[in-house]
Amino acid sequence: MATAKEIIERNKQAWIGVRTAVGIDGENKPVEDLIPIIYAAINKQDVKITNFDYLHFGDRQQTVEDITNWNRLLPADGISAKYMFGSRRDFNVTQANILANYKIKDGSFMFANATFNDDLFMLEMEGRLPTLQSIINLLDLTNAKYLNNMFYFYDEDNLVMDAVSIVINLTTEDISSMFYGCNSIRKVSGVWQINNNSNLNYVFYNCKIEELDITLNMESITDITNIFTNSKISIIGTGINLALGKLTNISSAFSGMENLINVPLIIMDNLYNSSSSGAFENSPNIILHPDTQIKTVWSTGVFRNCTGFNNLPVGVTFERAINFYQLFLGCPSLQAINNFSWAGLTELNRWYSSEAFPMGTLTVKAALNSLTFKPGMNPAYNIYGINISNCSMTQAALVAMFNSLPTAKGTNSAAKTITITGNIGVVSLTTTERNIAIGKGWILIL
Numbered sequence: 001m002a003t004a005k006e007i008i009e010r011n012k013q014a015w016i017g018v019r020t021a022v023g024i025d026g027e028n029k030p031v032e033d034l035i036p037i038i039y040a041a042i043n044k045q046d047v048k049i050t051n052f053d054y055l056h057f058g059d060r061q062q063t064v065e066d067i068t069n070w071n072r073l074l075p076a077d078g079i080s081a082k083y084m085f086g087s088r089r090d091f092n093v094t095q096a097n098i099l100a101n102y103k104i105k106d107g108s109f110m111f112a113n114a115t116f117n118d119d120l121f122m123l124e125m126e127g128r129l130p131t132l133q134s135i136i137n138l139l140d141l142t143n144a145k146y147l148n149n150m151f152y153f154y155d156e157d158n159l160v161m162d163a164v165s166i167v168i169n170l171t172t173e174d175i176s177s178m179f180y181g182c183n184s185i186r187k188v189s190g191v192w193q194i195n196n197n198s199n200l201n202y203v204f205y206n207c208k209i210e211e212l213d214i215t216l217n218m219e220s221i222t223d224i225t226n227i228f229t230n231s232k233i234s235i236i237g238t239g240i241n242l243a244l245g246k247l248t249n250i251s252s253a254f255s256g257m258e259n260l261i262n263v264p265l266i267i268m269d270n271l272y273n274s275s276s277s278g279a280f281e282n283s284p285n286i287i288l289h290p291d292t293q294i295k296t297v298w299s300t301g302v303f304r305n306c307t308g309f310n311n312l313p314v315g316v317t318f319e320r321a322i323n324f325y326q327l328f329l330g331c332p333s334l335q336a337i338n339n340f341s342w343a344g345l346t347e348l349n350r351w352y353s354s355e356a357f358p359m360g361t362l363t364v365k366a367a368l369n370s371l372t373f374k375p376g377m378n379p380a381y382n383i384y385g386i387n388i389s390n391c392s393m394t395q396a397a398l399v400a401m402f403n404s405l406p407t408a409k410g411t412n413s414a415a416k417t418i419t420i421t422g423n424i425g426v427v428s429l430t431t432t433e434r435n436i437a438i439g440k441g442w443i444l445i446l
Helices: 004-011 031-043 064-073 093-101 118-125 132-138 395-404 431-438
Strands: 013-016 020-024 027-030 054-057 079-081 104-106 162-165 185-192 211-216 267-269 293-295 336-340 370-373 417-419 443-445
Touching (some): 132 162, 370 395, 395 431, 431 443
Parallel strands (some): 013 054, 162 185, 185 211, 417 443
């Protein structure tokens, strides 16, 4: 049999209260057979663990000797413990108290795939199993550098609706996917003083959390890609400040949020390589703060399929964008897009604008009743056309749009086409009014 030192160093695993360990020398062996060897190694100071890929907790009752020896085994400066609880949480209170005796350096995947069943639920209610919050309270995360995927697909079969409060310190660099797919936690609170370079991507992706009450230091955070995507969150507290003007990427950050209504104030005004693509896509009921400012280069599908979205703040101009593909497609409730701008475009930097604006159907008209463009813009070079068919534009609204249009240039006639078929004001347009757009190089499809 391999020595304790070889076993631990080779497998980077520790077994606390597990009756059978898997993968030791290629076969299953009872942990009880290993404990005397491990303890002997500890007493000779032959073993010191600094990095566990797995730290298993099982149902074997711990003795005072067990706890004493584990405490001697674990280094004082902290350990890395991925998948600390494996796929289970069926350990007892005595075992949980071991956690209070060491620091966590790497808490990634700590509760990943932890599950509960009916029997374990009853044990927790009887106080024989620790609650999730009591476990977190025992953990020393002061020096934790990685907390990514910490509650990845955490699931208690919906028997317990946990509310979790957790403190994150400046040492933490990565909280990406922290609550990814988490099914059982309903509210998260706490103060998060994360590192300047922290990764916040996918933090709450596809989780069932409903409310956030966290204070999150956003001073140096630039990228929140997919941070809330497909989550059930309906309340994002005021402690998350997205109005510092530092953001450069909010791609899909708020997409698929069926319960979210009030979006926090966002100020995003960056000239180079910034993106808001898909930022609110498939979130049907969002209301943007009236002072929202979004000026980004990449703007594909920002509001795509936001079916209930009806008011665009004046500060959301996209005037630096070079890609508007399906920007407002599937927004039948949006009423007005005014002073729309492609001011930064040149002949060599062309606008890919296919299906950029709302369109209705033959039976259901889109609500769009005003579309105007910012004065003084560059000519429209091959912008792939403007289609606002089956909207609610009156004769006066169509004339206002024609008057605001810049000159259309380029060799592709389809790219200079404006489709206004099905708008209520089309039949009333005079030849003189149609010639306003035609005289600027546009082709009207009535």
